[in-house]
Amino acid sequence: MNTRRFSIAAAALWLCAFALTLYIANVTGVPGFDMALAQPAHAFAVANEWSVWIARIFAAMGSGYVLAPLTVGIVVALWVRGQRWWALFLGAAGLGGILISQAVKRLVDRQRPEWDNPLHELTSPSFPSGHAMAGIYGYFAFGIVAWFLVNRAFGVALMVFGLLMGPSRVVFGVHWPTDVIAGWLFAGAWLCTVAAVLWWRLGPPPTVDDAQVAEVAEA
DSSP states (O other), X not given: OOHHHHHHHHHHHHHHHHHHHXXXXXXXXXXXXXXXXXXXXXXXXXHOHHHHHXXXXXXXXXXXXXXXXXXXXXXXXXXXXXXXXXXXHHHHHHHXXXXXXXXXXXXXXXXXXXXSSOSSOOOSOOSSOHHHHHIIIIIIHHHHHHHHHTOHHHHHHHHHHHHHHHHHHHHTTSSOHHHHHHHHHHHHHHHHHHHHHHHHXXXXXXXXXXXXXXXXXXX
């Protein structure tokens, strides 16, 4: 995939993200799609305590207290090792993702779901899901880096973990499904944008094979 393809993917995702944002900002009440998925998910969580504990793990891993220092540590490690393309990718993804999430939350100011038997209560704006976004610009992005530089199986595991962070917020009862979808769209659009810019300015990302070739050449 080159700059053009990343740019096209980014444009499509941005368009979908903004379209969904306009819909949620102007719709009256809770869309039927949201209620149809959120109610059974919440009922399942209430009846199955183990799912709540899993949701709490995702909540902790997607919090700024965990993800921020983790991202900084990985970025620094990549930079020191000479993997500056990937360091810039993760750094820009994380910083931009946080800014986009907070800006859209304040713009839309959507109310959180309210349940008679809440598992967890939050008062901050609901749309988009910050954890769903963090799962993409954080762990999914880590998985992309791991795919190219470490191990493909490990990379896939990280990407799956990042994707599952979104649905866990619906199970936890603190987000509507459209909050999660919007988080995926905005974070995905931003990742593609960052990749397109870096590819345009610095060329394609290096892989572990490139690093090995460079070491042999230096030797």
